[in-house]
Amino acid sequence: MKQLAASLLLASATLSAAPAFAQTACQPGTYAAPDGDFVVLVKSPAVPAPGLRYLFRDGQRGATSDSGAPLACGAGDVSVNGKPWAPIAFRETPATFDSVGTKMTGVLIEPPGADAKRPLVVMVHGSERSSPIGGVYGYAMAAQGISVFVYDKRGTGGSDGEYTQNFELLAADAAKALDTARSMAAGRHGRAGFFGGSQGGWVAPLAATRTKADFVAIGFGLVASPIEEDREQMVSEVRAAGLGKDAEALVTRLSQATAGLLLSDFRSGYDALDAARREMADKPWAAKIDGEYSGAIARMPNDELKRVGAARFDNLELIWDYDAVAALKKLDTPLLWVLAGEDREAPIETTRGALLGLAKGGKPFDVYLFPDTDHGMFEYTTAADGSRSVTRITDGYLKLLGDWIKGKARGSYGRAERLTAAR
Template sequence: MAHTGTRSKGLLRWALPLATVALSTPMPARSQETQVLPASEWQVYGTAYTRTRDADVPGEGTVRVEPRGTSGGEPWSSGAALSIPGALSAGERVSAVFWVCAERPTAVTIGMQGGAPGYARFAQAQVTLAPRWQQVTISGTAPSAFAAGTQSLSVPLGLAAGNVTLGPVAFQRGAPDRDGVTSAFAAFRPRSIAMDVTIPSEPGVTLAGTLHLPVGRPGPLPIAVLIQGHGRNGRGGFPEIVKRLAADGIATLEYDKRGIGQSTGEYREDIERLTADAAAAVAAMRRRPDLDGRRVALVGQSQGGVIAPAVAAADPAIAAVVTLAGSVGDGLPYLRQALRNQMVAAHRPAASIEPTVDAALALIQGRIDNRDAAAMAPLRATLVERLQASGFTRVESEAGLAMIDTEEVARAHRLRSASDLRALQVPVLAVFGTLDPLVVASQEAPAARTALAANPRARVVVFDGLSHWFQEGATTGTVEESAALGANLGSPRLVSLVGDWLRDALAPRGLEAPQ
């Protein structure tokens, strides 16, 4: 997926004809409320897309949606949707005006609808998209009350004849008001523009990323490269931090892991490959003239909090490092503690924890030593027995064996996160939460302070009441609970700390030659 946006040198052409489809009432003289959302808010499904930049639309951000490339099918097999902001009362009218153009004339049926399971549609209109930018308007009345986040503007594109490019959207409470829309778009100044980029990595892997560039700031800009945690993670894990850094003029890069989303390569939790990918992301950003290669920070959560110090330890030109729930340790002792913490988090009997961890470490050591199948069989059997003795079922125990008996886990003896932190002389911020069941703050924060003791620009912070995912409202800290607590890394306390700290660490006056 290449960045293919074009930037026109012409004036913004805001006075375009409106392709307006109002369902009933005539427009009033003035609407009650107008809110403009950037093109980056569009959620594309079912097909490939590219975030681009075009100076001919307000805010300059656009999303180009590619056709599926197949004949037949259904219009809703791919397309784009955007949440209508706020709640709607029964009988309340809402209007949406959005910028759109198409590679060739294309008829589409747009709508506004509620969420699952009924997807009750309360506005629908057919419009013809054209190569020239136009504003399309749709208006409707909610048949019943909709809670915030449960209704959306929908643009099905499964039958589109070519690329369709979407721009910003203005939502109005009440019927559409042309003057209000024109004024809102004219005043629209997003803090940043999202552009898709590609990052070459090794061996032969291309990572797909999104660069969030603050607007209205003199360049070249500082940048924070955001590194995700363990799992099949793509972009989107740092939404509140991205917004805060944009407000301070700091660009951010987030990218899909190899083999995930639109990145190529094979997905494997290979810490060395993932570290190489993060280093490749840094190198790609330094090649951009709009970014300041001397002011590159790394921000990593969980596994990313281990990768970030590793990249910085090998690259003294990194300006700052932030680790969020990043484990601190070296080799098998680090792995032993992590396994012990997981047993405690699973509420296993205290007397069963050490024997089970011993069995797991024996199996891992066997893999490291490349022992043959005959030697490994009893080690696997012992681990299953110990897991069962600790209260897991046979099925759960065998699943636990499958998770531990992997090359990925065996390679953990190469991790050197404590040593990497000790090697850093740049500003480092390490953050933990007291409710984290995976990276236990009472153990990890002291280890971080010890590793960073010789660095006068290091800071370790422990937040009371926050879990591994740093969301307000946590009581148990479990992953099940986190799903209902809002955005990942969304705690205002965390966002404020990271934002203030990076603003100061990446300020031009704070730059010093690498030690």
């Protein structure tokens, strides 16, 4: 999946200058209200120093350097609506561990106090190359009374090795991370499992078949192969443009053709690709179709694809025809899956059908959908040209994750729709 960080950078570009006190007084940390609400403040490359990125439990997000930021920073606390919120004194323990002969780095974040029943969650990364250590999401989970282990994926941050998107290797890393976290928090945790976002939706369930996990939670992931993801993205694009069933059929044939190239390591499949190109040649909209990769492949000459296609599109060991359903069928672990109703990057049609079918067949799966949200559970505004601008994480998403991991999910969570029956 394309990096979610790109949308965050675009959203940050509109942030305006702030009063001097907001730029100099804010300190990184997590601050809590007496009723359990919280805000996380972290340094971010998307926010010029001395500003910090903030994230509230209800999904409000932005930068302290924004003149409209809904908080004020004081000496050792944060004021929201004129009331002081105190810092949470997390216990943070750096860690290193070995996975498949590679040294990995991580950190265990534990809330204050001792609780032998406190849940423990390992955060499984998406496709981004940035480090999750020091990011908002680990602290947002810990602020809800959960111990959290975050680690740098191989080839990024402080972890050795080469960056890859090979699900089997990434699942081995995640499984080892959970084993490491359990050992570090021995006697200070209860149920332990995984949270995976985006590409982590492929990796976390697979990791749960490689080691003991008490739960798996997924946000905006796919129960479909990368090839199916590409097809569904293009179908979503033509539907958004109001182009009809003929256009859907054309992009489906294009996806089938590009899949042939990918599965053959760009050695064969060019006749099918040329046929798809001919079918689309007189369609003005064809030049604007992207998918995950098919649009770019279709616009490259065959001789260039034969020379550099594999290096350009297939250099990260992605398992193109990965059977996500097969991995889920192996799971008898409780699983939460949260869908973004208008996800352009990971369209939900196939995923929703697969999950509901598995739940109906007896799997202990809880499926929720947040309407009018895009990848990352982001609400957005839509411009006249159809482009979207991120506004916030939808209200209820972070709380749902926290409550479910603690085994206490009940009632309503913002505008979330529960698609499976309560258990």
